[in-house]
Amino acid sequence: MDTTAPLFLALDLGGTFAFALNGALTALRVARLDIVGVVTLGMCTALGGGIIRDILLGALPPATFNDWRYLTVAALGSLVAFVFGRGLDRIATSILVLDAAGLSLFAVSGALKGLDLGVGAAQAVILGAITGVGGGTLRDVLIREVPAVLTSGLYAIPALVGAFLVVAGERVGVAEVPTTVVAAVVCFAIRMIGVHYGIDAPGPPGTRRRA
Amino acid sequence: MDTTAPLFLALDLGGTFAFALNGALTALRVARLDIVGVVTLGMCTALGGGIIRDILLGALPPATFNDWRYLTVAALGSLVAFVFGRGLDRIATSILVLDAAGLSLFAVSGALKGLDLGVGAAQAVILGAITGVGGGTLRDVLIREVPAVLTSGLYAIPALVGAFLVVAGERVGVAEVPTTVVAAVVCFAIRMIGVHYGIDAPGPPGTRRRA
Amino acid sequence: MDTTAPLFLALDLGGTFAFALNGALTALRVARLDIVGVVTLGMCTALGGGIIRDILLGALPPATFNDWRYLTVAALGSLVAFVFGRGLDRIATSILVLDAAGLSLFAVSGALKGLDLGVGAAQAVILGAITGVGGGTLRDVLIREVPAVLTSGLYAIPALVGAFLVVAGERVGVAEVPTTVVAAVVCFAIRMIGVHYGIDAPGPPGTRRRA
Numbered sequence: 001m002d003t004t005a006p007l008f009l010a011l012d013l014g015g016t017f018a019f020a021l022n023g024a025l026t027a028l029r030v031a032r033l034d035i036v037g038v039v040t041l042g043m044c045t046a047l048g049g050g051i052i053r054d055i056l057l058g059a060l061p062p063a064t065f066n067d068w069r070y071l072t073v074a075a076l077g078s079l080v081a082f083v084f085g086r087g088l089d090r091i092a093t094s095i096l097v098l099d100a101a102g103l104s105l106f107a108v109s110g111a112l113k114g115l116d117l118g119v120g121a122a123q124a125v126i127l128g129a130i131t132g133v134g135g136g137t138l139r140d141v142l143i144r145e146v147p148a149v150l151t152s153g154l155y156a157i158p159a160l161v162g163a164f165l166v167v168a169g170e171r172v173g174v175a176e177v178p179t180t181v182v183a184a185v186v187c188f189a190i191r192m193i194g195v196h197y198g199i200d201a202p203g204p205p206g207t208r209r210r211a
Numbered sequence: 212m213d214t215t216a217p218l219f220l221a222l223d224l225g226g227t228f229a230f231a232l233n234g235a236l237t238a239l240r241v242a243r244l245d246i247v248g249v250v251t252l253g254m255c256t257a258l259g260g261g262i263i264r265d266i267l268l269g270a271l272p273p274a275t276f277n278d279w280r281y282l283t284v285a286a287l288g289s290l291v292a293f294v295f296g297r298g299l300d301r302i303a304t305s306i307l308v309l310d311a312a313g314l315s316l317f318a319v320s321g322a323l324k325g326l327d328l329g330v331g332a333a334q335a336v337i338l339g340a341i342t343g344v345g346g347g348t349l350r351d352v353l354i355r356e357v358p359a360v361l362t363s364g365l366y367a368i369p370a371l372v373g374a375f376l377v378v379a380g381e382r383v384g385v386a387e388v389p390t391t392v393v394a395a396v397v398c399f400a401i402r403m404i405g406v407h408y409g410i411d412a413p414g415p416p417g418t419r420r421r422a
Numbered sequence: 423m424d425t426t427a428p429l430f431l432a433l434d435l436g437g438t439f440a441f442a443l444n445g446a447l448t449a450l451r452v453a454r455l456d457i458v459g460v461v462t463l464g465m466c467t468a469l470g471g472g473i474i475r476d477i478l479l480g481a482l483p484p485a486t487f488n489d490w491r492y493l494t495v496a497a498l499g500s501l502v503a504f505v506f507g508r509g510l511d512r513i514a515t516s517i518l519v520l521d522a523a524g525l526s527l528f529a530v531s532g533a534l535k536g537l538d539l540g541v542g543a544a545q546a547v548i549l550g551a552i553t554g555v556g557g558g559t560l561r562d563v564l565i566r567e568v569p570a571v572l573t574s575g576l577y578a579i580p581a582l583v584g585a586f587l588v589v590a591g592e593r594v595g596v597a598e599v600p601t602t603v604v605a606a607v608v609c610f611a612i613r614m615i616g617v618h619y620g621i622d623a624p625g626p627p628g629t630r631r632r633a
Contacts, residue, residue, distance in 0.1 A: 027361070036368060037361040051267070056473070058482025060269025065334045123487045137564075142348075144357060146566060150449070150459040157458060238572070247579060248572040262478070271480025276545045353559075355568060 003063070003113050007177060011112070011184070012050065012063070013073050015105030019135045020046035020077025022098035028085045029095065031143055035082055042078025044142060047071075049106045049134035053127060057117050096195050099136055099148075103159055104187040107132035108180050111163035121167050128163025129156060132187075154194025162187030214274070214324050218388060222323070222395070223261065223274070224284050226316030230346045231257035231288025233309035239296045240306065242354055246293055253289025255353060258282075260317045260345035264338060268328050307406050310347055310359075314370055315398040318343035319391050322374035332378050339374025340367060343398075365405025373398030425485070425538050429599060430531060433606070434472065434485075435495050437527030441557045442468035442499025444520035450507045451517065452565055457504055464500025466564060469493075471528045471556035475549060479539050518617050521558055521570075525581055526609040529554035530602050533585035543589050550585025551578060554609075576616025584609030 023045025027038040047064050054062035064070045088094055110131025114124035133149040133156060140147040148155045162183045169179030234256025238249040258275050265273035275281040299305055321342025325335035344360045344367060351358040359366045373394045380390030445467025449460040469486050476484035486492045510516055532553025536546035555571045555578060562569040570577045584605045591601030 031357065031361065033361055034364045036364050036366070040360055040367055055266060055477060056483055056487060058269075058480075060271075060482075061267055061330060061334075065267060065330055065338070068331070068333060071333065071337065119483060119487055120490070122490060122493065123483075126493065127487070141352060141563060142358060142361060144355060144566060147564060149462055150455055150564060153456045153458050155458070156462055242568065242572065244572055245575045247575050247577070251571055251578055266477060269480075271482075272478055272541060272545075276478060276541055276549070279542070279544060282544065282548065352563060353569060353572060355566060 003116050007180065008109060008112055009069075011105050011109040011180065013069060015102045015109060016046045016050070016070055016073045017077045018098045018105065019049070019102035020074045021081045022095055022102055023135070023139050024078040024081030025085050025088070025091055025095050025098070026139060026143070028081070029091050030145075038082045038085075039075065039078040041139060041142060042081060043071075043074045045102075045135045045139040046074035046077060047135070048138035049102075049110070049131045049136075052134040052138075053110050053113060053131040056127060056130070057114065057119070059113075059117060097192070100158075100188050100191040100195065102135065103132045103155070103191055104162055104184040106135070107159040107162035107187050108166050108184045111166040111183075112176075112180065115167065115170055121171065124167050125160060125163045128166065129159040132159035132162070152194065154191060158187040158190035158194070161190060214327050218391065219320060219323055220280075222316045222320040222391065224280060226313045226320060227257045227261070227281055227284045228288045229309045229316065230260070230313035231285045232292045233306055233313060234346070234350050235289040235292030236296050236299070236302055236306050236309070237350060237354070239292070240302050241356075249293045249296075250286065250289040252350060252353060253292060254282075254285045256313075256346045256350040257285035257288060258346070259349035260313075260321070260342045260347075263345040263349075264321050264324060264342040267338060267341070268325065268330070270324075270328060308403070311369075311399050311402040311406070313346065314343045314366070314402055315373055315395040317346070318370040318373035318398050319377050319395045322377040322394075323387075323391065326378065326381055332382065335378050336371060336374045339377065340370040343370035343373070363405065365402060369398040369401035369405070372401060425535050429602065430534055431491075433527050433531040433534070433602065435491060437524045437531060438468045438472070438492055438495045439499045440520045440527065441471070441524035442496045443503045444517055444524055445557070445561050446500040446503030447507050447510070447513055447517050447520070448561060448565070450503070451513055452567075460504045460507075461497065461500040463561060463564060464503060465493075465496045467524075467557045467561040468496035468499060469557070470560035471524075471532070471553045471558075474556040474560075475532050475535060475553040478549060478552070479536065479541070481535075481539060519614070522580075522610050522613040522617070524557065525554045525577070525613055526584055526606040528557070529581040529584035529609050530588050530606045533588040533605075534598075534602065537589065537592055543593065546589050547582060547585045550588065551581040554581035554584070574616065576613060580609040580612035580616070583612060 020042045024038045024042030027033045027041040033041065047070065051062045051064060054060060085091065107128045111124045111128030114127040119127065137147040137149055165183035165186060166179060231253045235249045235253030238244045238252040244252065258281065262273045262275060265271060296302065318339045322335045322339030325338040330338065348358040348360055376394035376397060377390060442464045446460045446464030449455045449463040469492065473484045473486060476482060507513065529550045533546045533550030536549040541549065559569040559571055587605035587608060588602060
């Protein structure tokens, strides 16, 4: 799929918006930053995954810099979270749901962009996963948390599954709209199940289950 | 402006030298590292912003690697700080002033390089700000501090203002030397006012002023 | 040397394998992560240095993405460490030895790739050192440790020495196989001597030796 296609843009800008809200709410909750800190963390979270993806693809300058819509959506999402975030009753839940949404949308858009620029199938799957987890990892490093991708078993896995479904669908020849929608929904569902039941992947042999 | 012009080089190498001193003094003060640690942190701080800028512009290898002057200035600044840093009475103040100087010079040089390589006006402003805050953010991540760009209200804003003045001056057609000097001085002044009075940007609606 | 030559691939894949084991063992020891966290940290450590090198050289997409062997070796090393790591009596020693091995192999391969792509001699030395220390630095940032390159005097220095020997050998015209082997062995030996005797580089003037 051409990366200027409406479906690609909808996925990529949707992921940007979800991560902008997520990053800005995280700033409000964890670090109690002022407006500049909140918007900066929102924009880093929103744009980080796509920038890492485009650097790895050599597609420079990144889409963010060629297309004003990314900057606008990222800034808007951060400001919305700054203004309305304090009124949210369940800010922690919102943060987790938005993070899962951004993860899913970016895993799918990252895999699509990789295929579009001609990388191999395995590379497109990895690239989708990196795009999905990249923004949140940058967010966690900046606020000095150990990134969720290391501590949460079902974080990298749903991103890999979502990206894999996109690549498999393209190889099999399924139409793109159903493939991408199914891939994003499956990724989101796995991630939310992991969050809800606190599921981790298996620990090393000989260890007991962590509490 | 051509990025080989003397004015551009003066700004860019000046910023490199200021951040090399700043990073090395920070290493002496915060982490009490040995000479390798001090020089490494000095060079990461000095070269980080420009490398991020050149990656985002796709201008690879970064200027650091095509032009030995950057490496030399960064190493020299770090060594000077290592040798003379212990004798400084007011090391904390020096660190803040040098950081503001590097921020201003890099915000201006980043915006100039963006314009020179043909990115849009909004992108050149953002790129200038990223160049200004990039080295200090890398420094803070490496020594495990929350980056100043997140916690200090008047850190990203002066960088954005400085970069904006450069882009506005270029669009209006003012001569480059006065534009860049004014932009750097304004950025530096706003940052130092913020440091002096401990000014933060507004917090989220409904919160009180932080102490 | 052509970066598809068997010697280059052996060095680069050897470094990838050593750092994959090292990163995964570090995850087991420091952070007690589950299988996804262990493999993720192993792969970040294994691939981080080479990705930074290829970004700085503008050789994008990085070799990791053009060549499935890097991903395979990195994943394999991480899984081996996950399965057998718990049984290791002297896991801390293994981590240090593997880190020194990865450092040496990558310092040499980084300098070789820099020369192959035509950067200057000083730049090839710096690039080799960055390639050597890059993966371990990314690992330490992700698990919130201050990177070894800042705190350990004999970490950057052996990498610089190894890269320097490669560049000097190429300039003098010594055959590549003996040059690279000697360079890697010297780098490894200096690093292990530093670890064994706890040697740091000199502190700033006027300070006493740290304990």
